[in-house]
Amino acid sequence: MSDLLDLDALKRLLDVIGGEAEDFDELRDEFIETSPDLIETLQQAAAHTDLDAMRVASHSLKGNARDFGATALAELSAALETACKSGDVDGAIQLLSQVTEAEKAARHALLSIEASNLG
Amino acid sequence: MDDNPVMRMKMRKAVEALGHTAKVAKDGEAGLQAMTTEAFDAVLLDIVMPGLDGFDVLQRLKSDPDISHIPVIVVSALDDEIESVVRAIELGAEDFLPKEFEPVLLRARLDASLAKKRFRDQELEYFARIDRLTEAAEVLESGRFNPKTLGLDDLASRKDPLGRLATVFTGIASEIYQRELKLKQTIDTLRGSLWVIAIGIVYGLTPSLSRIVMSDGATPLGLMLWVTPIIGGVFVGIAVRNGSFPPLTIKNLAFSMAWAINSVILLRLVMLSSSQHVEAAILSLVLTLQGFMVFGFSAAMGTDSATPRRLMGLLVGLFGVGLVLWTQIEGGSTNTMWLLIALLVPLILAIEVMMMAGFRPKGLDDIGAVEMMQCCALVLVAPWAFIEGQTFAITTENAGSLGVVIVLMAGVTIGSYLMGFHLIRTAGAVFYSQTAYTMTIAGVVWGVLILNEALSPMAWIAFAVIVVGMYLVEPKSDGKEIVIERKFSSHKDV
Numbered sequence: 001m002s003d004l005l006d007l008d009a010l011k012r013l014l015d016v017i018g019g020e021a022e023d024f025d026e027l028r029d030e031f032i033e034t035s036p037d038l039i040e041t042l043q044q045a046a047a048h049t050d051l052d053a054m055r056v057a058s059h060s061l062k063g064n065a066r067d068f069g070a071t072a073l074a075e076l077s078a079a080l081e082t083a084c085k086s087g088d089v090d091g092a093i094q095l096l097s098q099v100t101e102a103e104k105a106a107r108h109a110l111l112s113i114e115a116s117n118l119g
Numbered sequence: 120m121d122d123n124p125v126m127r128m129k130m131r132k133a134v135e136a137l138g139h140t141a142k143v144a145k146d147g148e149a150g151l152q153a154m155t156t157e158a159f160d161a162v163l164l165d166i167v168m169p170g171l172d173g174f175d176v177l178q179r180l181k182s183d184p185d186i187s188h189i190p191v192i193v194v195s196a197l198d199d200e201i202e203s204v205v206r207a208i209e210l211g212a213e214d215f216l217p218k219e220f221e222p223v224l225l226r227a228r229l230d231a232s233l234a235k236k237r238f239r240d241q242e243l244e245y246f247a248r249i250d251r252l253t254e255a256a257e258v259l260e261s262g263r264f265n266p267k268t269l270g271l272d273d274l275a276s277r278k279d280p281l282g283r284l285a286t287v288f289t290g291i292a293s294e295i296y297q298r299e300l301k302l303k304q305t306i307d308t309l310r311g312s313l314w315v316i317a318i319g320i321v322y323g324l325t326p327s328l329s330r331i332v333m334s335d336g337a338t339p340l341g342l343m344l345w346v347t348p349i350i351g352g353v354f355v356g357i358a359v360r361n362g363s364f365p366p367l368t369i370k371n372l373a374f375s376m377a378w379a380i381n382s383v384i385l386l387r388l389v390m391l392s393s394s395q396h397v398e399a400a401i402l403s404l405v406l407t408l409q410g411f412m413v414f415g416f417s418a419a420m421g422t423d424s425a426t427p428r429r430l431m432g433l434l435v436g437l438f439g440v441g442l443v444l445w446t447q448i449e450g451g452s453t454n455t456m457w458l459l460i461a462l463l464v465p466l467i468l469a470i471e472v473m474m475m476a477g478f479r480p481k482g483l484d485d486i487g488a489v490e491m492m493q494c495c496a497l498v499l500v501a502p503w504a505f506i507e508g509q510t511f512a513i514t515t516e517n518a519g520s521l522g523v524v525i526v527l528m529a530g531v532t533i534g535s536y537l538m539g540f541h542l543i544r545t546a547g548a549v550f551y552s553q554t555a556y557t558m559t560i561a562g563v564v565w566g567v568l569i570l571n572e573a574l575s576p577m578a579w580i581a582f583a584v585i586v587v588g589m590y591l592v593e594p595k596s597d598g599k600e601i602v603i604e605r606k607f608s609s610h611k612d613v
Contacts, residue, residue: 009219012219012221013129015221015222016129016132016133016136016220016221016222016225017129017132017133017136018132018133018135018136019136023132026128027125027128027129027132030124030125030128031125034124034125053169055167056122056167056168056169059167059196060122060123060125060126060167062196063123063125063126063196063218064123064125064126066196066218066219067125067126067129067218067219
């Protein structure tokens with residue numbers, strides 16, 4: 001277990017998808033597998049200063065982070081999305097490195113989470 | 120529809136956990152494509168997507184009449200997207216769902232949308248049924264009252280008000296259709312009867328002409344040698360005009376040969392020989408038997424329906440003929456042997472009708488059949504007439520009497536064939552068989568008018584009996600759909 005994750009959020013997620021541990025583990029694996037892709041997308045978009053692509057990717061990351069109770073990642077992603085919307089390139093680039101760190105931490109924390117531990 | 124794979128998986132599992140089936144699409148384009156090929160009850164739509172975003176999808180979806188009725192629930196993070204939700208609802212979204220939701224909320228939103236969809240589906244079905252009733256009304260207005268054409272049977276079996284309306288439509292249409300059907304049948308009977316009378320008047324000349332020609336010194340084979348080429352020539356002429364000749368197959372030739380032997384050689388031989396000994400009027404009365412014989416053959420072969428009424432009609436006719444034969448034999452005015460030979464005439468005629476109706480090869484049309492048959496008859500008769508020495512010449516002396524009668528005999532045969540084909544085609548063999556009665560009546564009248572023959576009162580009574588028999592036999596239905604000319608039109612007057 002990790003202090004990085006909000007267990008109440010994880011329990012709600014389990015509840016929403018019907019309470020089956022197998023389903024939860026599958027969804028968690030999907031997060032772990034696709035989150036690095038979102039970071040990759042963010043970094044490439046940042047290299048091209050494509051704020052719109054960054055906004056869409058950070059929006060997805062924010063939603064996923066909220067579902068999995070990764071509060072820090074969710075807040076940083078939300079801030080990044082806001083920066084992209086307001087056209088703040090410097091702020092966005094600055095936030096991206098923090099988001100990258102937070103994503104890594106959340107992903108590692110999730111590796112140790114299993115549905116059976118949430119009950 | 121969501122570009123985020125984690126969100127797609129979460130939503131699919133959440134919807135399936137509520138007992139529904141779900142399909143996911145990774146972008147707006149794929150989602151819209153799926154909606155045009157499969158049936159969906161509701162759509163959960165993400166707003167922030169690359170390419171087509173949620174607003175674009177909503178706009179396209181609502182502008183497509185095939186899918187615009189499917190309710191859309193917008194899935195949105197509430198914190199900073201409340202304006203987006205408002206815009207989505209303005210664009211036609213049914214409802215919204217926050218991204219972080221409780222299961223009960225998803226259930227409530229989905230149930231509400233599905234209920235609306237079901238109501239809308241019922242509404243669409245109701246409109247479709249109204250459309251079908253309107254189409255049926257248009258069919259009625261165009262004058263087609265056949266209840267089958269309306270196609271409202273399934274609607275009429277429903278208990279609701281539209282079902283009741285469909286029942287009334289079908290009922291009224293059926294009533295009018297039956298009435299029109301009866302009227303058409305009456306007209307058909309009347310028209311058929313006129314043809315029957317015309318054929319009778321023309322063919323009824325045959326016994327009198329046969330008697331005249333034989334008394335003028337003609338021989339049966341020699342006469343055939345004159346008449347057959349005239350008839351054959353006319354039918355070849357018609358075939359040339361129509362541009363159609365019968366194919367010279369063995370089947371066609373065999374049929375034509377059999378027909379020529381029956382309907383030219385045997386018929387003329389028996390008719391001409393017996394006409395020397397039996398009065399034309401009595402010969403004509405005997406012809407009525409043809410009707411009974413055709414009916415018997417038709418019923419046995421199943422080509423025409425043998426209703427009790429028709430059976431009764433033909434039996435009444437037969438009784439009339441029996442009455443005539445009895446008065447002749449009892450009175451001793453006619454040679455009994457020649458009277459019995461004369462009975463072969465209706466048999467030969469009946470066999471001809473049945474041959475044409477049941478045994479004619481396919482591809483041999485009416486004109487071609489007569490043309491080929493007359494040629495066969497000529498091939499058979501010509502050498503026989505020469506061998507028997509029965510040939511005779513038409514000279515300036517006998518052209519006025521014998522020549523005219525020969526041309527008349529050929530004309531009678533040509534006219535009878537042409538009218539007979541038409542009648543068999545439009546009214547059937549049984550109805551055609553009634554010509555035997557009119558031939559009889561006309562034959563008797565011709566005998567009285569041309570040859571001054573006299574008939575006993577009993578024979579006149581037999582006429583009345585024969586006419587009753589004719590009335591009882593109805594023509595067969597042609598099964599064509601009836602289209603009625605309408606006197607009014609509701610929308611054209613507006």
